[in-house]
Amino acid sequence: MSPRVTFPNKFLPYLLVAPQLAITLVFFYWPASQAIYQSTLREDPFGLDSAFVGLDNFRRVLSDPNYLNSIQVTVIFSVATAVLAMAVAMFLAVMADKVIRGKGFYRTLMIWPYAVAPAIAGMLWLFMFNPSMGTFAYMLRSAGIYWDPLLNGPQAMLLVIVAAAWKQISYNFLFFVAGLQAIPKTLVEAAAIDGAGETKRFWTIIFPLLAPTTFFLLVINTTYAFFDTFGIIHAVTGGGPGKATETLVYKVYNDGFVNLILGESAAQSVILMVIVIALTAVQFRYVEKKVHYG
Amino acid sequence: MATVELKGVRKVYGGSVEAVKGVDISIADKAMCVLVGPSGCGKSTLLRMIAGLESITHGTIDIDGRVVNEVGPAERDIAMVFQNYALYPHMKVYDNMAYGLRNRGMKKDEIDARVKRAAETLELSALLDRRPRELSGGQRQRVAMGRAIVRNPKVFLFDEPLSNLDAKLRGQMRVEIKNLQRSLEVTSVYVTHDQLEAMTLADQLVVMNGGLVEQVGKPLDIYEKPASTFVASFIGAPPMNLLGGNGGKTGAPLTVADLSDLGVSVPPGTTTLGIRPEDIEQGDYAGEGLKTQLTVEAVEPVGAESFLHGKAGTHRLVVRVPGRSIAEPGAVLPIFAPRAKLHFFDANGKRVEG
Known part of the structure; x- marks a missing residue:
């Protein structure tokens, strides 16, 4: 152990972390504790009174078939979005790494979609694939595909997944490009001399060495798919058709702010919080073990 | 194989x-x-x-x-x-x-x-x-x-x-x-x-x-x-002494004045004269070769050998002496190098035999 630098001032360290702590307290711990408190209450229909009901809200939520459907939707949506966003971004980054002329220009263009707000991204895709006026919807129909995400659940799901992944690709791309640049060129050359073809080099050298980046992005993308895609779903499908794209976070919003079932909505957000914490813990506990940090 | x-x-x-x-x-x-x-x-x-x-x-x-x-x-x-x-x-x-x-x-x-x-x-x-x-x-x-x-x-x-x-x-x-x-x-x-x-x-x-x-x-x-x-200065440590005309700058033809400083004759066309530091010896020499006086400016003892940095007329020279050197900065030593040990180069830096 190298000797640690110590400062005699006992007060200064707390002062330095205070702003960060304050933000976390006000924007996370306070609302989270409010949600937990709210999840044990039930409001009367006019919102004039509330009664303590213990864990009854959780019991109702977990036995609601709509909620179980929402869990299934979320799993499909999140896994598909994260996998698609990461796979496409990695592919593009590996390809961009081979570009020699106009590298900077190419990369800049690749990063632009990240600057688009989720709701706008959703609207873009909605317009492009709108069955009555969308350009791509028209092309799909001329290709003989019956395209109607407004009525067809799986198609609606596909549309939100692609829209959500599209927006995240830029972000992932940026990290993968940086990750690729950190891999010494001589390693790839050594592998080439060692008789590994391009595909083999990717899977045996580049992919394992990108693992720290991939792992980081897995955590980020899962969280993104769980929470930040609300805007896209809201703009594109509104959770429909028939709850086919109603993810957990969308259902929290729908039950709480549209249907005003505050207690159950709060119970749902508490469950959601537990799920995400558990997921992140699992990722760090098990997946990270397989990650090799240079 | x-x-x-x-x-x-x-x-x-x-x-x-x-x-x-x-x-x-x-x-x-x-x-x-x-x-x-x-x-x-x-x-x-x-x-x-x-x-x-x-x-x-x-x-x-x-x-x-x-x-x-x-x-x-x-x-x-x-x-x-x-x-x-x-x-x-x-x-x-x-x-x-x-x-x-x-x-x-x-x-x-x-x-x-x-x-x-x-x-x-x-x-x-x-x-x-x-x-x-x-x-x-x-x-x-x-x-x-x-x-x-x-x-x-x-x-x-x-x-x-x-x-x-x-x-x-x-x-x-x-x-x-x-x-x-x-x-x-x-x-x-x-x-x-x-x-x-x-x-x-x-x-x-x-x-x-x-x-x-x-x-x-x-x-x-x-x-x-x-x-x-180039090869002469790149191979060997310390590098070969390269003595040129025009006050020590290589490239200019070696003049009578330069050569009288060094006491040596060179083949025609020579602009640079090369001597390895270890080929220079102390003392008087009767045979043909480079004969001059070195004014010692600095001594570098390395242990098994020492290097004397100094000047002969207008030319800078490094001389290797085995073991410890007894010379102090400021000393003037008679030095020589047999002609067979000298290297000659023309205006393009190429070796000239002679």
Whole structure:
């Protein structure tokens, strides 16, 4: 152990972390504790009174078939979005790494979609694939595909997944490009001399060495798919058709702010919080073990 | 096991920058050829072209009688040791060495036998389960060597393999590389900027400068008869004293005044006179040669020898004396060098016999 630098001032360290702590307290711990408190209450229909009901809200939520459907939707949506966003971004980054002329220009263009707000991204895709006026919807129909995400659940799901992944690709791309640049060129050359073809080099050298980046992005993308895609779903499908794209976070919003079932909505957000914490813990506990940090 | 022939090899980057300007080298079977030169002389580029990591703009490279210009690095049957070792950080030492064999679809027991044998040769047997980051610099260097020898290639390529090691380890590894290359009898090309490494390792020494070969030959032949002022100043430490006309600047013809300072006659056309520091002796000399007075300005004792820096007339000189020097700065010593030990160069820096 190298000797640690110590400062005699006992007060200064707390002062330095205070702003960060304050933000976390006000924007996370306070609302989270409010949600937990709210999840044990039930409001009367006019919102004039509330009664303590213990864990009854959780019991109702977990036995609601709509909620179980929402869990299934979320799993499909999140896994598909994260996998698609990461796979496409990695592919593009590996390809961009081979570009020699106009590298900077190419990369800049690749990063632009990240600057688009989720709701706008959703609207873009909605317009492009709108069955009555969308350009791509028209092309799909001329290709003989019956395209109607407004009525067809799986198609609606596909549309939100692609829209959500599209927006995240830029972000992932940026990290993968940086990750690729950190891999010494001589390693790839050594592998080439060692008789590994391009595909083999990717899977045996580049992919394992990108693992720290991939792992980081897995955590980020899962969280993104769980929470930040609300805007896209809201703009594109509104959770429909028939709850086919109603993810957990969308259902929290729908039950709480549209249907005003505050207690159950709060119970749902508490469950959601537990799920995400558990997921992140699992990722760090098990997946990270397989990650090799240079 | 193989010869390497380079014929008119040139490398042009982006249509204008010429890194290698026409190189012809012929490397004999089982020989250790060392390419030496200052940074930017094109030696690494040349090595990478032999490896197949850089394309060849003009000329041909021939390994074991086969032109390999269009052959990929994997099919050239070469192994390369990189300056930064280029070990796969996520693989154990064993897998680092086995990787190239697995890619070639070799059987498991054969791979195992070869890796174990190489590990034994390089004293790596105890480290096979470690990862590169758990090894010292010298051990990493050995693993990089191991990765090259398990493949049993036709040619070894070394790209400044010792420059990341400390001085003591470098000397030790230098001897090991030499012994290994001797015992395996594999034709090798070794790139370095260190003239000591170049001198000690080479069977065939190639001195490069500015993308061109300055001189090819046995190390001691080059040392004794440098073909140009560049080679004379690059090979040998401290470098050869180069005395020119016009108050010590090389390039201008040596005048009567310069030569009367030095007490020597030179062949016609000579503009630069070269003397190795160890060829200068103290005292009076009756024979033909350089005879002058050295005014000592500084003394550098190195232990086994000392170097006197000083001036003879207008010329700066370094003189090596064995053991300790009794001379103090300010002393004036009579010095001489026999004519046979002098080197003469013309206005283009080329050697003139005489």
